[in-house]
Amino acid sequence: MSAPLRAVALGGGHGLQATLSALRQLTTDVTAVVTVADDGGSSGRLRRELGMLPPGDLRKALAALADSDADGQLWATVFEHRFGGSGALAGHAVGNLLLAGLLEVLGDPVEVLDHACRLLGVQGRVLPMSTVPLDMAADVVGLDSDPDAIRTIRGQVAIASTPGRVKQVRLHANGVEEPAACPQAVEAVLGADLVLLGPGSWFTSVLPHLLVPELHEALVSTTARRVVVLNLVPQPGETAGFSPEQHLAVLSQHAPRLRVDAVLADADSVPTPDRLRAAAADLGAQTLLDKIAAPAVPERHDPEALAASLRAALERRTDRWR
Template structure:
């Protein structure tokens, strides 16, 4: 089964970790608007794609039951101390070097996959760094404020209403989708959106015209995985169904097939089922939260839910892996 997961950060990491339990043919399509921490520093200093979310996706596709390879561990290692390297992850620096040497982020990421021994592929949603701009209420006497930058949007004390994407190097031009990402979505058997920071990791994919059109056109089964809890700033006070309404507001042409949510975090199941139906989807409410880590999905439970939600295709994939001794 050819699976494509779109997102960024810890949310995408959770989806990829679950998908690796189902199939080895996984492609991650990653947001490129991060402007904080190590990624933000490298982006500002070198003008490159922010590597942090890309590194996280590589790590998810590398990890194994025994923790993964030495290279995978080194890739995630973050420097301490008080010097210039403080806070930088080794993988961020290595990706930045590959970007500069090869001059092509897709070729650089393919090389990184080989280096760390990852299964699958990691692609940027756009070959150039982007900037998020949000309309926010609750900051100035009920007026709508505009704030820019992923960190600012993710940490705003106001309520995010809508976001747009812009390329700071090409003002006025629509973001250009990574061609390989578009091809992956069009050729997939299943496409996954979420979980993750809704306005800064999930919705941005829908605002890249080429990627949006591919998501509308693809014949793949489209699955939306909802967050376990609202996030302060971005989605504070959001119900599960509100997440779907916001998705539809940003991409009214998009129809999905399956909405996955943890049953313990859905106070009114009937409303979520109605909201899912408006997108053409069936809601699957199951227990997928990690009992040991608050706010995190359990990869085994999520993999089982996804397999069941995909129906015959998911069960066939399980049977094939069991026959080869690779299913756990």
Template sequence: MRAVALGGGHGLHATLTALRRLTDELTAVVTVADDGGSSGRLRRELGLLPPGDLRQALAALAADGDDGSLWADVFQHRFGGSGALAGHAVGNLLLAGLFEVLGDPVRALDEACGLVGARGRVLPMSPEPLDIEAEVTGLENGELSRIRGQVAVASTPGQVLRITLRNPGHPGAGPRACEEAVQAVLDADVVVLGPGSWFTSVLPHLLVPELHDALIRTSATRVVILNLVPQPGETAGFSPERHLDVLFEHAPRLRVDAVIADRDSVPTPAGLRRAAAELGGRAYLADIADPDVAGRHDPDALAGCVREALGSESGEEGTWR
């Protein structure tokens, strides 16, 4: 089974950790609009892709065993202190170095995958860093405001209505897709969107024209995994079905086959089932929250629910679309 997961940050890490239980033919397509923390500093100083979300995906796919686990831990290690390196993750610096030396982010990420023994591949959504711009209400006397930047959008006290992507390197051009990511979506058996920061990690993939078209054209089973709780700022007050409404507003032609949600996170199951049906799919509710870690998906339970949604519990041939 060829699986592609699209997202960023901790949400994508959760998806990849679950999908590793189902297949080794796994590709992560990662958002490249981060402008905060270590990633933002490296992006501003060097003009490179923000490496943080790419690093998270690499760590999720790192091989089991001493070597892979060691490199995954090293990639995630952050320097302390108060000097120039404070707050930087080792993996961010290593990826930045690979980007500069090789001059090709896809080749650099393939080299990094080899280093950690990754079971799968990590690709950027775009070969160029992008900016997120959002239309927001509730900031100034109820009027519509525009804010730019991943951190600003993720932390706004207002209500985000919709987002667009900007290409700061080529202001007159739209966002350009990574060709390898487009091909991975077209070749996939299953494509997974979410969980994660809805407006800054999940929806941006739908706003890269070539990637958007690939998501519509692919014969893969399309699966959406919803968050366990609304996120302060981005989706405060959102119901599970509102997440799907926003997805449809940003990609009206997209159809999905399955929507997965935690049973305790859905106050009105009938409403979610109707919303999923309007997108062409079916809702699957299960106990997929980690009972020991608040706000985190249990990878084994999530993998089981994905397997059920794909109709492969019996392992029969012909269950993949």
């Protein structure tokens, strides 16, 4: 019997949840590589108080990959449950607190996540892109009377919500601008058959993976089929007004040597397909346009439709390439 497809998805938040849900329909060997620069909400509080990796995006990935049996789904629901009220626990997700407790006991964030995977019945793996929390800064224009004046915005939440236009993002850890990658994440990318980048908050969840040098090199050199999944709508703040092809332009700006095999986009979200095809071709990629938006929530990807499109991309079914 042939080994299952080895798939790696890089990102964070709801975008990563969508790709993980889709990949589960294609293979049991799924690894999530998750951003660790969040500084808001429950994650930001735990990061500041305990000095730990922000757990929120890691928790979401664990829940997305939880076993579909009753026990796995119960634990996924518990992980995602947030405390209400106005006390010290208000706003914290149970999964965030559990990961914090495991980290204090075990010390190693990769070991923590492997234990959490076993608890939720995850067959794949969830890994941080770095084993230390990262800080983010961005060059932003449009915040002054001079529209070309560049200001530096610091922090993931501030960048995601800026009313200006983000031009470039940077990562650093403890003042060092070349943060170390999680070795297991690098190994997963190098050993993969399929690597997905996106969808998600482009500057704060997708591009950060390309700013960790060892992970960047792994994405450039892997023999896996590399697929970029574009967002359905521009995100208010960091990509307001962006066309689909502009997302690819900033991807290339941050990783000029990265080659891509396929760019997957929702057919109804691409107003000028020829421009997208040209931008994808500059990355070495073919373009696949499909109906991949959730009918009831048009700004979210439908996991079943996304899985079908990814299967087509892997099989190189030319009748669906346009």
